[in-house]
Amino acid sequence: MIDSLPTITMPRWLREILDDPEQRRDYTFGLKDILTDSVYYPACRLDVTPIKPLAGNVYSFVYVDYMALRNQAPEDLNVENISIKGYERIHVQDIVYADIIPVGWEAPLQPSGSDEDLRKMRNRKRRCRPFTYWSVWKRSSDFGEEHGPDGLSLLYVGGEACEIFQALYTCNKIAPIVLAIIQPGSAFGGGWTRLESDDGYFKKTVTENPAGLPGYLLYGGQGGPHFYEQPCWHEYNGDPIARLAEDDCGLWRRSLP
Numbered sequence: 001m002i003d004s005l006p007t008i009t010m011p012r013w014l015r016e017i018l019d020d021p022e023q024r025r026d027y028t029f030g031l032k033d034i035l036t037d038s039v040y041y042p043a044c045r046l047d048v049t050p051i052k053p054l055a056g057n058v059y060s061f062v063y064v065d066y067m068a069l070r071n072q073a074p075e076d077l078n079v080e081n082i083s084i085k086g087y088e089r090i091h092v093q094d095i096v097y098a099d100i101i102p103v104g105w106e107a108p109l110q111p112s113g114s115d116e117d118l119r120k121m122r123n124r125k126r127r128c129r130p131f132t133y134w135s136v137w138k139r140s141s142d143f144g145e146e147h148g149p150d151g152l153s154l155l156y157v158g159g160e161a162c163e164i165f166q167a168l169y170t171c172n173k174i175a176p177i178v179l180a181i182i183q184p185g186s187a188f189g190g191g192w193t194r195l196e197s198d199d200g201y202f203k204k205t206v207t208e209n210p211a212g213l214p215g216y217l218l219y220g221g222q223g224g225p226h227f228y229e230q231p232c233w234h235e236y237n238g239d240p241i242a243r244l245a246e247d248d249c250g251l252w253r254r255s256l257p
Contacts (some may be wrong), residue, residue, distance in 0.1 A: 001056030001148070002251065004241040005216070008037055010059055017091060017136050018151040024091050029134060031100065032172055034155050038062050040176040040214070042161030042195055042202070043184035045205070050218055051181045051246050055148045058177055063156045064164045066128035070094075079133050079156045086147045087137040096130035100167055101159065103250060107166040111193070111201045111206050121160060131158040161195065162205045175211035181232060182249060183221025192234040193239075196232035203233060213254055216224050220249030 001007070013033050016023040038060040039050055045065055054061075069077045111117035138151045157164050169175060184195040195202045196219070206213060217236040220228040231237060231252040240250035 002053055002242045004181065005054075005057040005251075007057055007081060008059075011037070012150070014059055014136070018138055024136070027091075029093060031168070032174065034060050034134070034153060034170055035058070035062065035168055035172060035174045037175070038176045039178040039180055039218075040064070040165065041180040041182070042165070044068075044180075044182075045077065048082065048084050049179070049182055049244070051084055051152065052148070052153075053242070054178060054218075055152050059149065059151070061155070062154045062168065063154065064161050065156075066156050066158060066160060067162050068156065069129060070131040070133055070158060072129070072251050078087075079158075082156075083150075084141040084142055084152070084154075087152070088133050088140050088153075090135035090138045093134045095134055095155075095244055097130045097132050100157065101130070101133055101163070105167065107160075107163040107205075109166060109205055110252075117193065117201065119175055119210055120233065121162070125141055128160065128219075129158060132156075135160075154155070162193070162202050165202075165205050165209075166234065169211065170205075170209045173209075173211050175209055176214045178216045178218055179206065179214040180217065180218040183223075212257070215254050217252045217254070219252065220246075222246070222248065 017027055039054060039058050040062050041050055042064045044063040068079055070079055076083055111121055133156045135154050139148060140249060181196050184191050193201050213235055217231055217233060219232050226247055227233055228250055233257040235254055236252035238255050240252050242251040
């Protein structure tokens, strides 16, 4: 948990799932519950970098990657292999993908200025195997409160980051608390667009959300801190409020509307 971030009370729906096996079994997935006060992490692969420092400030993490797989090889992309130190997976639920992305739905904001961008995006989407996988994690009895909160939620969507953001957050008029952009991997890394670009399609997607920009930006990656001394988007200019050892990440507070 980061002291310079505001703390929130664990949401009631998560507390009930952690404490009551009957509630866990019968819980009806509530998308708005999951999105409220969440972290959005696109191009995440199986990286748990944001979870350790932010758990306790945030209880819900939303991961998106169109290269991830569900119950399939290769193992390094299979979401079943996500491991969170000190936590045990106590609830797993496959959510019907069409409940989040209706069949035939098109994101209102499409890439503009280049037919090539639209072609690249559609090509990546064709290669994606869409899925929606939700898991709830409970802190192991071997770890104390200093390790992190009692539990957390992780929603993983196999899909394209810009489209999924619009389907989840924009359509529901909810903004994540934290946006995580951690070495997203353009070009040879598999990304069709640069998520970190200050004037790119992904940023336009996030900016168009009527709920506004996320309050905080977590930005970084491998290669040394000199690569990530400044935030990638100008709305978060200024000194970082925290530096994380994990992947040389900085956390910036939004300084502009």
